[in-house]
Amino acid sequence: MARENTPRTMGQQFGRRSWAEPWKIKMVEPIRMLSRPEREKANEGAGYNTFLLRSEDVYIDLLTDSGTSAMSDRQWAGIMLGDEAYAGSRNFYHLEEAVRSYYGYQYVVPTHQGRGAEHLISKALIEAGDYVPGNMYFTTTRLHQELAGGTFVDIIIDQAHDPMDQHPFKGNVDLDKLQALVDRVGAERIPYVSLAGTVNMAGGQPVSMGNVKALRRFCDRYGIKIYLDATRMAENAFFIQEREEGYAQKSIADILLEFCSYTDGAWMSAKKDSLVNIGGWLAVNSPEVFDIARNWVVVYEGLHTYGGMAGRDMQALAIGITESVEEDHIRSRIGQVRYLGELLISWNVPIVEPVGGHAIFLDAKRIYSHIPQNQFPAQTLAADLYLDSGIRAMERGIVSAGRDPETGDHRYPALEMVRLTIPRRVYTQAHMDVTAEAVKYVYDNREKARGLKMVYEPQYLRFFQARFERIAG
Numbered sequence: 001m002a003r004e005n006t007p008r009t010m011g012q013q014f015g016r017r018s019w020a021e022p023w024k025i026k027m028v029e030p031i032r033m034l035s036r037p038e039r040e041k042a043n044e045g046a047g048y049n050t051f052l053l054r055s056e057d058v059y060i061d062l063l064t065d066s067g068t069s070a071m072s073d074r075q076w077a078g079i080m081l082g083d084e085a086y087a088g089s090r091n092f093y094h095l096e097e098a099v100r101s102y103y104g105y106q107y108v109v110p111t112h113q114g115r116g117a118e119h120l121i122s123k124a125l126i127e128a129g130d131y132v133p134g135n136m137y138f139t140t141t142r143l144h145q146e147l148a149g150g151t152f153v154d155i156i157i158d159q160a161h162d163p164m165d166q167h168p169f170k171g172n173v174d175l176d177k178l179q180a181l182v183d184r185v186g187a188e189r190i191p192y193v194s195l196a197g198t199v200n201m202a203g204g205q206p207v208s209m210g211n212v213k214a215l216r217r218f219c220d221r222y223g224i225k226i227y228l229d230a231t232r233m234a235e236n237a238f239f240i241q242e243r244e245e246g247y248a249q250k251s252i253a254d255i256l257l258e259f260c261s262y263t264d265g266a267w268m269s270a271k272k273d274s275l276v277n278i279g280g281w282l283a284v285n286s287p288e289v290f291d292i293a294r295n296w297v298v299v300y301e302g303l304h305t306y307g308g309m310a311g312r313d314m315q316a317l318a319i320g321i322t323e324s325v326e327e328d329h330i331r332s333r334i335g336q337v338r339y340l341g342e343l344l345i346s347w348n349v350p351i352v353e354p355v356g357g358h359a360i361f362l363d364a365k366r367i368y369s370h371i372p373q374n375q376f377p378a379q380t381l382a383a384d385l386y387l388d389s390g391i392r393a394m395e396r397g398i399v400s401a402g403r404d405p406e407t408g409d410h411r412y413p414a415l416e417m418v419r420l421t422i423p424r425r426v427y428t429q430a431h432m433d434v435t436a437e438a439v440k441y442v443y444d445n446r447e448k449a450r451g452l453k454m455v456y457e458p459q460y461l462r463f464f465q466a467r468f469e470r471i472a473g
């Protein structure tokens with residue numbers, strides 16, 4: 001007879017058979033844990049900003065899923081096929097073909113990473129005084145829109161700002177909010193809707209197919225374009241397959257292609273879904289927009305057949321695109337994130353729910369409820385987690401939100417979170433267990449935590465380089 005404390009497999013814990021990672025490990029990279037005094041010193045040296053830690057001082061690195069994936073043996077083989085010609089590299093044509101086949105856009109401009117493509121599309125489409133509505137801001141995306149003279153307007157559904165709301169598609173656009181913006185500024189001042197598949201800052205929350213279809217109908221009425229941040233669109237396709245009626249039998253690849261068909265183009269940080277360490281692209285259906293972007297790419301990125309990537313990078317990316325839509329891959333990728341989330345939920349640690357695609361977002365507002373937002377509770381929590389266990393996470397709250405360009409005040413986002421971002425194909429279930437236990441320990445000791453004050457603040461994207469000190473207790 002099973003005893004109460006009989007250890008259970010991960011599957012049994014959740015009333016099902018276990019899954020295992022659909023890969024085996026061919027090469028390892030040793031990691032080590034510093035002693036607590038060493039971690040204390042590293043934390044202080046980094047000004048309590050996890051971006052300023054040296055990676056060799058980190059035990060489990062959950063700072064980001066960007067460029068941190070493990071490439072497959074097929075991708076590494078592709079690296080050896082790099083054609084490093086300045087112009088017309090064959091790897092570019094492989095990449096172009098992969099983007100056309102899997103995302104469906106006609107014209108492809110390579111860039112060194114996502115923000116290179118954001119720069120091009122913002123420059124091509126936004127004029128001073130324009131408004132760019134979007135389903136929640138993303139740091140680099142909004143900054144490029146502002147630098148091009150635009151004003152970002154948040155039109156995501158209200159539920160996205162509530163970490164406990166269980167809406168299955170918290171990334172959806174609220175068409176009433178979009179209508180209100182059209183009524184206020186006029187459709188001619190809105191060059192495009194900036195739509196993100198799985199919304200990073202909302203906790204990796206998806207957009208439904210029904211929502212993008214309705215958005216397309218709305219935009220067609222007013223002649224407004226839709227451009228997609230496709231960075232984690234393959235993960236978004238998984239949630240549609242899992243949750244939306246009529247999609248359970250469709251493949252991830254088919255869902256991805258259908259979703260993109262309702263948009264006019266996309267920009268991509270290939271460092272996420274596409275399983276490469278560097279790379280990106282902009283892809284559009286309009287020959288006019290392509291012409292402008294292709295003109296600018298040679299100024300800012302590199303020739304239009306490499307855009308800042310080496311030939312070998314483009315080959316690894318072309319292969320990564322095909323792997324990113326494999327059903328086993330995506331199920332295990334999101335399953336691993338969900339495993340960590342379910343463990344934390346079962347231990348009553350407050351996180352953003354439902355668990356999203358690429359990360360667990362700890363709800364620092366609830367965890368450090370005694371620390372006011374202007375003493376940076378999420379920044380503090382990330383620093384405390386590193387101190388406890390050598391695990392590196394990232395702040396996604398008031399520091400990331402930056403200052404309002406008009407008033408110069410902090411923006412105070414409703415969500416004040418620490419992101420535990422899971423790199424793809426890098427860590428095992430044991431790493432997830434260690435992470436969950438560390439988070440629980442910090443949570444159990446939450447009352448002892450003291451906030452931070454900012455002592456250095458750069459002008460742009462301050463979360464990357466800002467420095468902090470502990471407030472004396």
Ligand SMILES: Cc1ncc(COP(=O)(O)O)c(C=O)c1O
Pocket residue numbers: 066113114115116138140141196200229231268269270271280
């Ligand atoms: C949703 C989203 N869009 C755009 C970017 C920018 O991409 P990159 O870091 O490759 O410049 C990121 C990167 O984190 C992202 O998460």
